[in-house]
Amino acid sequence: MDQDIAIPSILQNFSFETPNLFASYRIGDFPRAGLAFHPWKITGTQALLVNAFDILANQRTRLFTPEIRERPGKLHEYIEFNGPLMLDSGAFNFQKQNKISIDAVDVLKVGIEFKVNISVVLDHPFLPESDGRERSKRWQNTLKNTRKMFEGLDSLNGDIPNGFQLMPVIHGHNPSTLKRRLDNIVKIYGYTPSIIGIGSLAPLALNGNKRTAIDIIHKVRELLPNSHIHCFSMGSALLMLFAFYSGADTVDSQSWMLSAAFKNVQLPGFHWTRFSKREKEKNPVKYQQNRRDFAQHLLQLINNEGFIVKDWDVEGGEVFSISNENDALLYIDYLEDRDGNNHIHRRACHNLYTFNFEASRVREEMKKGIRSLETFIRSRMKSTVYKNTFEHAVERVNTNA
Numbered sequence: 001m002d003q004d005i006a007i008p009s010i011l012q013n014f015s016f017e018t019p020n021l022f023a024s025y026r027i028g029d030f031p032r033a034g035l036a037f038h039p040w041k042i043t044g045t046q047a048l049l050v051n052a053f054d055i056l057a058n059q060r061t062r063l064f065t066p067e068i069r070e071r072p073g074k075l076h077e078y079i080e081f082n083g084p085l086m087l088d089s090g091a092f093n094f095q096k097q098n099k100i101s102i103d104a105v106d107v108l109k110v111g112i113e114f115k116v117n118i119s120v121v122l123d124h125p126f127l128p129e130s131d132g133r134e135r136s137k138r139w140q141n142t143l144k145n146t147r148k149m150f151e152g153l154d155s156l157n158g159d160i161p162n163g164f165q166l167m168p169v170i171h172g173h174n175p176s177t178l179k180r181r182l183d184n185i186v187k188i189y190g191y192t193p194s195i196i197g198i199g200s201l202a203p204l205a206l207n208g209n210k211r212t213a214i215d216i217i218h219k220v221r222e223l224l225p226n227s228h229i230h231c232f233s234m235g236s237a238l239l240m241l242f243a244f245y246s247g248a249d250t251v252d253s254q255s256w257m258l259s260a261a262f263k264n265v266q267l268p269g270f271h272w273t274r275f276s277k278r279e280k281e282k283n284p285v286k287y288q289q290n291r292r293d294f295a296q297h298l299l300q301l302i303n304n305e306g307f308i309v310k311d312w313d314v315e316g317g318e319v320f321s322i323s324n325e326n327d328a329l330l331y332i333d334y335l336e337d338r339d340g341n342n343h344i345h346r347r348a349c350h351n352l353y354t355f356n357f358e359a360s361r362v363r364e365e366m367k368k369g370i371r372s373l374e375t376f377i378r379s380r381m382k383s384t385v386y387k388n389t390f391e392h393a394v395e396r397v398n399t400n401a
Contacts, residue, residue, distance in 0.1 A: 014084050015046075018228070019244040019366070021359045022049040022086050023352055024254035025079065027061045027068075034261065034344030037315055038080045043353040044360070046083050049252040050075065052107045052122075053090020055114070068114060075114040086252070087111045089122040091169075091199065092233065100124055104145035108152050108166070115161045118195065121146045123169040125200040128209060139171060139181060147188050167230065169197040173212055175219050182223055195228040196220070198248075210239070210389045214246050218396045221247025237266055237358045238386060241377050244362050246393050256355055260347035263337055266354045268307065268361070269380040270297045275336040295328035307357060312349035370397070 023045050030038050040048070054061040055068070064078075071077040076085055089107050094100045104122040111119030124141035126134060146168050153166055168185045172178040186192055198220055201213045220229055231243045234251040243251050259266065263276040273294050280287040301307035302322055309331055311317035322328050335346050358380075365376040374394060381387050 016084055017046075017363055018249040019359060019362050020046055020250050021240065021355050022047040022084075022230070022250055022252040023256065023355070024049045024051075024088075024233075024252045025257070026051065026254070027054050027064050027079070029257060033257070034342060035257075035348060036313060036345040039312070039345070039349045039352055040081050040083075042310060042312065042315055042317060043349055044356040045081075045352060046356070047086070047250065048079065048081050048083065049086040049088050050079070050116075051088050051090045052110055052119075053093050053102060055110055056106055057090075057102050073115070075116060084118070085116045086118040086167075086230075087114070087116040087120060088232070088252070089120045091120075091123045091125055095125045095127060100141065100145075104148045105152050108149045112156075112160055112164060115164075117163055118165055118167050119149075120167045120197060121149050121169050123171065123199050125171060127200075128173075135171070139184075142169065142171065143184055143188070146185060150188055165195060167195050167197050168193055169199045169232075170220065171198075171200045173200075173216065178216065178219050179223060182220075192224065193227060195230070196224060197230045197232055199232055201231055201234070210242070210386075211392050214242060214389065214393045214396065217243055217246040217248055218393070218400075222400065236272075237268060237355055238380060240355065240358060241362060241380060242390065242393055244359075244366075245373060245377060245390075245397065253355060256351035257348050260344050260351055263347065264351075265294070265332075265335055265347055266351045267294065267297055268301060268305075268354060268358050269382070270294065271382070275332060277337065291329060291332055292325070294332060295325050298322065298328045298331070299325060305361070309350060309353070312346045 023040075025048055026033070027050060029035050039045070055065050056062060068075055068078045075087075076082055087107075087110070089104075090102065091100075100122065102122065107122045108119060121142070122145040124138040124145075126138045130138070149166055153160065168189070170178065170181050170185065172181050185196075198216060201216065217229070217231060228249045229247060231248045231251045233253065234240050234243050235253050235255040240251050240253065256266070259272060262274070264272045264274050266272055273290055275291070279290075298307070298309070299322065309320045309322065311320055320331055320334070322331060335343060335350060337343055361376065362373065365373040377390060378387070381390060
């Protein structure tokens with residue numbers, strides 16, 4: 001694995017190290033979805049991803065578009081964030097659709113108008129069960145939109161925000177297809193792109209094809225040793241580690257927020273855990289055991305790795321003091337939905353901090369060398385399935401070392 005990947009100029013304007021997370025955020029979740037405030041600074045979040053589909057076509061969220069236009073700092077100002085901002089095209093909305101209902105040029109225009117740093121090409125992702133004909137058709141749609149957006153950008157003759165960059169997206173589940181499709185993009189651009197996204201990975205990983213997802217990331221890194229590689233929708237903290245190890249520079253995930261809404265809480269090296277009255281009523285013994293297990297693991301992370309939790313209710317909240325298991329159980333009470341209070345905000349902040357903490361730990365271990373990183377990732381895995389998957393990733397990386 002190449003440890004000296006060049007960071008594209010687009011990211012050099014920010015204090016931003018890789019590997020790292022782009023936290024995926026839906027416009028309007030603060031305050032409509034239970035967030036008390038934008039949780040970026042309190043959780044150590046360094047980069048955000050928002051969705052062009054939400055701005056252009058989502059009936060619930062495009063209501064905010066005129067408000068964004070009125071802000072001098074556009075989207076950065078509206079969501080109160082001054083770090084790298086990626087505008088995803090919203091292509092996942094069309095993964096199960098035969099046609100794309102928004103226009104690629106509109107995606108480009110809104111990215112430029114709203115002063116984002118990275119605008120993603122409007123691709124047409126496919127599902128794992130799609131046949132060859134369907135995949136080819138969708139790739140042609142992706143290429144058509146890549147050409148439209150690249151030519152649209154080129155026609156502006158540099159009249160674009162400083163540092164703005166267009167990110168093409170590649171799809172493919174075998175080495176020869178990935179190579180051909182990268183060649184297609186290079187032909188449009190006229191050069192090798194300095195930043196590229198890998199699409200159609202999330203359904204693979206979620207449907208038991210994690211090894212294929214690893215192989216894809218590894219192959220793209222092999223084909224693009226000096227480009228910034230982004231993997232879309234790597235929804236768990238553990239999958240994120242696999243992606244980074246296999247060669248990804250950045251990933252995005254919205255599960256920090258979505259899981260919080262379903263009362264799920266994440267810890268590094270620990271399964272998603274649901275804390276709710278319903279869980280307690282359904283199986284009181286298991287519920288209490290889950291609480292104890294979670295509390296003990298939280299205490300270990302705090303004592304051994306410097307993990308912290310905070311009073312997430314206020315910006316700049318103080319660290320939640322946890323020195324024993326009882327303190328940790330009190331913190332679980334703080335996160336849980338009790339007495340009719342829905343603590344989505346607390347759980348969302350906790351989960352987002354967990355993702356950012358893991359990305360930071362990867363950077364720490366990566367600086368020590370590949371063996372240290374491997375040891376760290378192994379320490380995070382409890383499931384035999386994940387262990388076997390990671391050994392596959394290690395074999396792939398070491399074969400090309």
